[in-house]
Amino acid sequence: DIVMTQTPLSLSVTPGQPASISCKSSQSLLHSDGKTYLYWYLQRPGQSPQLLIYEVSSRFSGVPDRFSGSGSGTDFTLKISRVEAEDVGVYYCMQAIQLPPWTFGQGTKVEIK
Amino acid sequence: VQLVESGGGLVQPGRSLRVSCTASGFTFGDYAMSWVRQAPGKGLEWVGYIRSKAYGATTEYAASVKGRFSISTDASEYIAYLQMNNLKTEDTAVYYCSRARGVRCSGATCYSTYFDSWGQGTRVTVSS
Numbered sequence: 001d002i003v004m005t006q007t008p009l010s011l012s013v014t015p016g017q018p019a020s021i022s023c024k025s026s027q028s029l030l031h032s033d034g035k036t037y038l039y040w041y042l043q044r045p046g047q048s049p050q051l052l053i054y055e056v057s058s059r060f061s062g063v064p065d066r067f068s069g070s071g072s073g074t075d076f077t078l079k080i081s082r083v084e085a086e087d088v089g090v091y092y093c094m095q096a097i098q099l100p101p102w103t104f105g106q107g108t109k110v111e112i113k
Numbered sequence: 114v115q116l117v118e119s120g121g122g123l124v125q126p127g128r129s130l131r132v133s134c135t136a137s138g139f140t141f142g143d144y145a146m147s148w149v150r151q152a153p154g155k156g157l158e159w160v161g162y163i164r165s166k167a168y169g170a171t172t173e174y175a176a177s178v179k180g181r182f183s184i185s186t187d188a189s190e191y192i193a194y195l196q197m198n199n200l201k202t203e204d205t206a207v208y209y210c211s212r213a214r215g216v217r218c219s220g221a222t223c224y225s226t227y228f229d230s231w232g233q234g235t236r237v238t239v240s241s
Contacts, residue, residue, distance in 0.1 A: 031217065039227045041157075048209055048231040049149075049157065060229065092157055096217065096226035100173040102147075102159040 002027050002095050006105035014113045019080040021108045023093035028073045030097075037096035040069055040078045043107075044089040053078065088112055114138040114230040116210050121235030124200055132235050134193040134210030142166055142188040145213035145225040148195045150206035151234070158206075161195065162213065168223050178204075200239045207234040
């Protein structure tokens with residue numbers, strides 16, 4: 001199974017400041033079809049996960065443009081350009097190159113200072 | 114899109130439980146569905162997946178539940194089921210159903226690639 005490793009595991013950010021989360025996979029997520037199967041989810045406190053980013057860098061419907069994804073191969077990054085109070089929660093990366101299973105990172109908890 | 118799980122509760126080890134996911138707001142039969150769980154204070158763990166009828170309605174399971182859990186759907190009622198047998202204490206978790214999107218095929222086998230809508234979850238506690 002592909003192992004997804006996120007860093008840091010927790011992050012405390014001042015509102016209006018940027019934040020960055022790293023996700024590394026144990027194998028390349030680039031498929032022969034040219035797509036890279038890396039996704040980002042946010043789970044706000046007490047809520048179910050919600051999709052933020054698909055295929056590395058495409059924002060899902062309704063996701064603010066302060067969220068951006070980048071990376072290739074085995075190294076990926078989720079960036080929040082200016083953190084807002086509603087961005088608090090746990091962020092997970094997920095791979096879909098070698099299935100099953102779909103595997104998630106351990107999660108990165110983001111809180112506001 | 115709305116997904117509503119139900120049927121969770123307290124169950125003894127070794128017993129069975131079936132949880133349901135009632136969907137609305139989309140054509141249920143056109144989509145694959147998946148179950149993901151979250152143990153208390155832990156991260157997300159994929160549990161199982163059922164392809165849409167167009168892809169044979171076949172299933173996949175995590176190694177930790179294979180042979181004990183099964184997924185089925187009732188397309189006429191817009192419901193997905195997760196049947197859990199021989200439950201263990203380590204199955205204690207919130208169980209989320211999700212709609213699966215995207216398609217990636219390797220040879221004759223196709224998979225959805227991501228989960229775009231999730232229910233609120235149903236809590237399953239396995240304890241004596």
